[in-house]
Amino acid sequence: MKTIDMLGQPCPIPVINAKKALAEPGADGVTVLVDNAVAVQNLEKMAAGSGYGFSWKEEGAGRYIVTIVRGKPEGGATAEETAQAPAAAPVTGGLVVLIGADHLGEGSDELGKMLIKGFIFSFTQLAQPPEAMIFLNGGARLTTSGASTVPDLTALRGMGVSILTCGTCANYYGITDSLAVGAITDMMDIVNRISRAGRLISV
Amino acid sequence: MCRWARLPPGVCKLESARSIISNCTSGGCGAKIGPGELSALLRGLPAFSDARLLVGFDSSDDAAVYQVSEGEAVISTVDFFSPMVEDPLTFGRIAAANAMSDVWAMGGRVLLALNLVCFPEAMDRSILGEMLAGGAEKIIEAGAVLAGGHSIYDKEPKYGLAVTGIVGTGAFIRNDTLAEGHKLILTKPLGVGIVMAASRGGIADGAAVAAAVSSMERLNRAAAEKMTSGYCVSACTDVTGFGLLTHVLEMTAERVSVRLFPDSLPVIPQAVRYADEYLLTAAGQRNRNYVSERVDVGRLPFATQELLFDPQTSGGLLIAVAPDEAESLLSAIRDGDPCASIIGEVTRRGETPVDFL
Numbered sequence: 001m002k003t004i005d006m007l008g009q010p011c012p013i014p015v016i017n018a019k020k021a022l023a024e025p026g027a028d029g030v031t032v033l034v035d036n037a038v039a040v041q042n043l044e045k046m047a048a049g050s051g052y053g054f055s056w057k058e059e060g061a062g063r064y065i066v067t068i069v070r071g072k073p074e075g076g077a078t079a080e081e082t083a084q085a086p087a088a089a090p091v092t093g094g095l096v097v098l099i100g101a102d103h104l105g106e107g108s109d110e111l112g113k114m115l116i117k118g119f120i121f122s123f124t125q126l127a128q129p130p131e132a133m134i135f136l137n138g139g140a141r142l143t144t145s146g147a148s149t150v151p152d153l154t155a156l157r158g159m160g161v162s163i164l165t166c167g168t169c170a171n172y173y174g175i176t177d178s179l180a181v182g183a184i185t186d187m188m189d190i191v192n193r194i195s196r197a198g199r200l201i202s203v
Numbered sequence: 204m205c206r207w208a209r210l211p212p213g214v215c216k217l218e219s220a221r222s223i224i225s226n227c228t229s230g231g232c233g234a235k236i237g238p239g240e241l242s243a244l245l246r247g248l249p250a251f252s253d254a255r256l257l258v259g260f261d262s263s264d265d266a267a268v269y270q271v272s273e274g275e276a277v278i279s280t281v282d283f284f285s286p287m288v289e290d291p292l293t294f295g296r297i298a299a300a301n302a303m304s305d306v307w308a309m310g311g312r313v314l315l316a317l318n319l320v321c322f323p324e325a326m327d328r329s330i331l332g333e334m335l336a337g338g339a340e341k342i343i344e345a346g347a348v349l350a351g352g353h354s355i356y357d358k359e360p361k362y363g364l365a366v367t368g369i370v371g372t373g374a375f376i377r378n379d380t381l382a383e384g385h386k387l388i389l390t391k392p393l394g395v396g397i398v399m400a401a402s403r404g405g406i407a408d409g410a411a412v413a414a415a416v417s418s419m420e421r422l423n424r425a426a427a428e429k430m431t432s433g434y435c436v437s438a439c440t441d442v443t444g445f446g447l448l449t450h451v452l453e454m455t456a457e458r459v460s461v462r463l464f465p466d467s468l469p470v471i472p473q474a475v476r477y478a479d480e481y482l483l484t485a486a487g488q489r490n491r492n493y494v495s496e497r498v499d500v501g502r503l504p505f506a507t508q509e510l511l512f513d514p515q516t517s518g519g520l521l522i523a524v525a526p527d528e529a530e531s532l533l534s535a536i537r538d539g540d541p542c543a544s545i546i547g548e549v550t551r552r553g554e555t556p557v558d559f560l
Contacts, residue, residue, distance in 0.1 A: 011483060011484050012484065013404060016482070038492075045488075046481035049481065
């Protein structure tokens with residue numbers, strides 16, 4: 001994806017140049033560097049009005065990185081855009097939670113196990129649940145039978161959350177057969193999901 | 204420019220040796236500090252009290268009004284900004300028309316003006332001469348005198364006036380005294396901010412730029428003289444970089460509501476298309492951020508929304524006049540300002556300060 005440096009450029013120059021970049025043949029999107037939040041908002045109006053995916057992050061004071069992707073948010077790309085750029089995944093997906101241990105935080109493991117149970121339960125209380133929760137390494141123990149977290153994860157599964165456990169990890173610990181909730185997945189799928197996530201929480 | 208603060212050192216440059224438009228500051232009223240930010244700063248200043256100060260900054264009015272005798276008050280106002288057009292003569296005219304407008308918005312007469320000038324040391328002095336000539340031309344047209352000024356070196360040119368006017372103590376017109384039932388007349392078309400933004404991007408057509416420049420250069424004097432010629436006017440302001448909707452909201456003063464007629468808004472026609480192409484200013488977005496919590500514009504077409512937020516340099520007067528006199532005042536104003544239109548009416552205070560027909 002092309003990156004255009006619009007630092008120091010007044011509105012509407014960043015919007016004009018972003019539109020030019022998006023209109024180039026085969027362009028799947030554009031990354032725009034701007035130096036103020038109002039320019040981010042003006043780019044967002046253009047992206048929203050044109051049906052493009054939009055995301056931004058602030059990288060230090062006065063430096064914003066805006067990503068505009070052709071195609072609808074939520075993966076609803078038009079046929080034409082899909083044909084042009086099948087690999088262009090919108091980056092405006094939902095929340096993905098990556099859990100790499102069977103406890104939360106460093107210190108007492110006993111406390112950490114109580115905390116991860118509370119942590120997972122709390123997601124059942126969110127108005128907008130995550131898109132996916134992914135379990136890696138020791139985190140794989142949380143989705144297998146006997147784990148105190150299984151009832152809450154089952155509830156989350158019922159709310160439409162994808163509960164995914166790393167197959168290599170479950171194999172390593174010999175718990176593949178006792179998976180109690182969700183499905184087994186592989187690293188390629190995990191990386192695809194986190195690269196498309198709108199927001200990512202990793203613990 | 205989208206940014207007006209936190210300017211990193213060293214990035215400020217003029218686009219060419221002859222160009223007076225800099226890449227550092229948006230030209231014209233679009234460079235105004237945002238309305239929300241400004242009122243927060245002003246609240247931090249001590250409250251001044253003087254019985255002769257009839258209008259001070261506590262009421263966000265257009266100019267200060269200070270009583271000097273039983274029957275007369277002086278109007279004092281200042282305005283300056285950086286160029287929004289390349290031609291220095293045109294810029295001078297616009298800056299002067301804009302600076303004097305506040306006196307007319309208060310119902311007064313301009314007496315004298317002082318030049319305020321910032322100019323780069325390395326820039327051709329003839330450019331400065333043309334800027335000042337443009338300003339002087341408009342001061343003459345206003346029937347006022349140029350009485351002096353002050354100039355300093357700066358990274359980029361800026362020009363404006365400190366203006367003194369006069370008004371009868373019973374005759375000045377505030378901006379926050381709307382009377383229920385009154386009609387709102389807007390005397391100049393909206394869209395100059397959007398057209399100049401498109402021009403800056405090199406994609407505005409000549410007719411649109413000419414319409415915007417002609418509107419910005421035009422004095423509000425004629426419209427103001429008609430307004431003060433015996434009509435029942437409850438309030439008046441001039442539209443600035445804060446955009447029409449911010450001014451309408453300010454005029455309601457949490458006391459009345461206003462119903463706007465979106466289909467009757469005078470606009471520079473090409474500005475609608477440019478808005479739909481997202482050729483928008485930073486100031487317009489700041490205005491949207493400031494107003495959108497209090498006024499729901501969601502059901503209006505996108506371009507109409509943007510025109511309501513569009514920063515106007517040397518914008519028109521927004522006049523509230525008794526309903527039975529509105530058509531008469533409108534046709535009188537249209538002599539000099541052919542785009543003038545009745546754009547809304549003052550209503551009893553409702554759930555929202557501003558709604559749309």
